[in-house]
Amino acid sequence: MPFVLYLLALVVFAMGTSEFMLSGLVQDIAADFDVPVGTAGTLTSAFAVGMVVGAPFMAAITRRLPVRGSLLAFILLFAAAHIVGATTSDFTVLVVTRMVAAFVNAGFLAVALTASSRLVGPTKKGRAVAVLLAGTTVATVAGVPAGAALGAAWGWQSTFWAIAVLCVPAVVGVAIGFNPRLAGATDEERVPELTSELAQLAAPRLLVVMILAALVNAGTFAALTFLAPVATDVAGLGRSWVPIVLVLFGIGSFAGVMIAGRLSDRRPRPVLVIGGALLIVGWVGLAVTSSSPTAFLCLVFVQGVLSFGVGSTLITRVLYAAGAAPTMGGSYATAALNVGAVAGPIAGAMALTTPLGLTGPVWVAAIASGLALLIAIPAMGLIAPRGIRSDGLAESRP
Known part of the structure; x- marks a missing residue:
């Protein structure tokens, strides 16, 4: 894999830490701003709203601009949003900073994913995605627990400041190490009209797989956003266990991404069908056995593998x-x-008010994963046709 992919993964690590860190900070933020835990959990949805809107918008306005300049601008704006968030005493302002941070995060990730697919060629997109998402999973292993520990020791604001500081080496790495020619980003003759690219959203294969991605991610975020309260109030673990729980999920997610990176180009069917079925069973098992600390900790790791692998x-x-x-x-x-990351925490917050209580978000994850599998099985011939290897041309046909 080209070294530049690992530089991009460093940035994804910083942004992933920001995206997931609220899993360990929700209770502290709720107490500080005197809002319900469910309301504080909607900060995750605010971030996701910015990601949903920002991804296509930022990709569209930067599609003919130099890749390196666009990426650097995204990182600097991301850092600025965290500085404002760390210094505000108004919950509404905090929500806005999360949306702004997500907006530029989406732009960065959209451009980075597109560039990575050019860097590695048409048959290794899965491996390139795995490298980039490794940054996200390392964030759950190291960044998010470290943020939770910082928050416990010096307040949740210290985590926001740490994210801003982490952007500094990311800026230097991209500025020095990224060669825009490697991604073909300046070759405007190869860029089709925007209307032509937007028209691809009507292609059945693309539409179906986007729906599946939204459902699976909705389940992941529904459970992950409220994992800390389940750990402390259902499994009976102390607050000091929250970073450990997040580390377990992060290690599992890293393993899942690495496994999928080897399989998703040429053998996507087993990952989606077998992995999808196991994902449902795992969420149900986590909801049912969450009062057992041992079962809870084991299943947190397993669900990290499955959710990020699929x-x-x-x-x-x-x-x-x-x-x-x-x-x-x-x-x-x-x-x-x-889209899933918006819907998941909202559905999870609503489930908290039902008789299911704190395990409600986990049941939401099971239902969302089940719907995804019900759609995927009959549509598998469209999503991953048998006999078609990942040669780019075959896969790109709608």
């Missing part, structure tokens, strides 16, 4: 299905995943 495979399938939209394909993947 999810990253779906990202890869979006990129293949959007082959005729070379500058917008990354934004379609980003938007699809974050």
Whole structure:
């Protein structure tokens, strides 16, 4: 894999830490702003709204601009949003900063995903996605627990400041190490008209796989956003266990992404069908056995593997299905995943008020994953046709 992919993964690590860090900070933010935990959890949805809107918008306005300049601008704006968020005492302002941060995060990820598919060629998109998403999973392993620990020691604001500081080496790395020619970003003759790329959204293969990605991610975010209260109030673990729980989920998600990176290009069917079925069973098992600390901790790891393994495979399938939209394909993947990230925490917050209580979001994850599998099985011939290897041209046909 080209070294530049690992530089992009460093940035994804910083942004992933920001995206997921609220899992360990929701209770502290709720107490500080005197709002319900469910309301504080909607900060995750605010971030996801920015991702959904920002991905296609930012990809569209930067599609003919130099890739390196666009990426650097995204990182600097991202840092600025976190500085404002760390210094505000108004919950509404905090929500706005999360949306702004998400907006530029979406732009960065959309451009980075598109560039990565050019860097590695038409048959290795899954491996490129795995490298980028490794940044996200490392964020759940190291960044998010570290943020939770910082928040516990010096307040949740310290985590926001840490994210801003982490952007500094990311800026230096992209400025020095990214060669825009490697991604073909300046070759305007290869960029089709925007209307032509947007028209690909009507292609059945692309539409179906985007729906699947949204459903799987909705389940993941519904459960992950409220994982800390389940750990402390249902499993009976102390607050000091929250970072450990997030580390377990992060290690599992890293393993899932790495496994999917090897399989999603050439063997997507087993990942989607078998992995999807196991994902449902795992969410149900987590909801039923969450009062047992041992079962809870084991299943948190397993669900990290399964949710990110299936999810990253779906990202890869979006990129293949959007082959005729070379500058917008990354934004379609980003938007699809974050539609789920908007709906998931909202549905999870609503489930908290039902008799299911704190395990309600986990049941939401099971239902969303079940719907995805019900759609995927009869549509598998469309999503991943048998006998068609990932040669780019075959996969890009709608």
